[in-house]
Amino acid sequence: MDYPDYSEILWYHPHGENYDAHIEISQEHLFTGITDKGDTVIRVCKLDQAETLTTRFTERAEVRISQATNLNSALSQLALDVVGMICGRQDALDALKNSFHIDNDSAELMLTEQIAYHATDNIEHLLKSRQLTANFLERNALDGNAVAAIIERETNQ
Numbered sequence: 001m002d003y004p005d006y007s008e009i010l011w012y013h014p015h016g017e018n019y020d021a022h023i024e025i026s027q028e029h030l031f032t033g034i035t036d037k038g039d040t041v042i043r044v045c046k047l048d049q050a051e052t053l054t055t056r057f058t059e060r061a062e063v064r065i066s067q068a069t070n071l072n073s074a075l076s077q078l079a080l081d082v083v084g085m086i087c088g089r090q091d092a093l094d095a096l097k098n099s100f101h102i103d104n105d106s107a108e109l110m111l112t113e114q115i116a117y118h119a120t121d122n123i124e125h126l127l128k129s130r131q132l133t134a135n136f137l138e139r140n141a142l143d144g145n146a147v148a149a150i151i152e153r154e155t156n157q
Contacts, residue, residue, distance in 0.1 A: 012037040029053060029088055060087040061095035071100055071133055079114035089115075106136045 012022040012035075022038035025031055031047040033039030046052040064081060068074035078092040089111070096107045113129035116122065 010037055010040050012041060023047075025085055029057070029085065054091075057087040057091040058094070061091040062099075064092075065095045065099040071137070072130065074100070075110055075114045075129060075133065076118075079111060079118045082111075082115055083118045101140075102136065106132070110136070 012019065017037075022033065022035045023031055023041060024034055024038075031042045033042050042048050060081065061078060064077045064087070065074050068077060074096065078087070078095065081087045082089050082092050092111055093104070093107050096102050096111065097104060100107075102110075110129050110132045113125045113132060117125035117129060
């Protein structure tokens with residue numbers, strides 16, 4: 001049996017073709033078809049429907065939070081996902097706030113520093129994020145010994 005060539009199929013082939021040649025994703029997570037194949041994928045997968053994307057990004061952020069062993073690992077993974085456009089910034093913030101009961105300002109500061117670290121590899125951003133996390137835990141914990149143990153565990157990882 002003869003199979004059609006990639007160019008004859010109105011769907012891009014992930015093993016034989018480059019996704020970026022068919023679909024462009026903006027910083028706002030808007031999908032634009034560059035080719036007919038890209039347009040078809042966007043339409044069929046409903047990548048042009050905001051509520052479909054919102055649901056997917058929210059679920060991705062919630063899964064990352066559920067896989068995290070602590071606040072620092074959650075921040076790191078969510079920041080990587082935001083940089084890699086796996087989930088949106090607001091989805092990451094909402095997941096942090098809901099799962100760790102973090103106020104919006106603290107979540108924003110910690111996530112911003114983690115994103116900056118993963119985007120630039122500047123260790124100063126990582127250190128700032130860790131310090132913000134330690135400050136948050138210290139401000140919001142009832143037991144100072146528990147906070148000290150968490151901070152010790154976090155700095156030794």
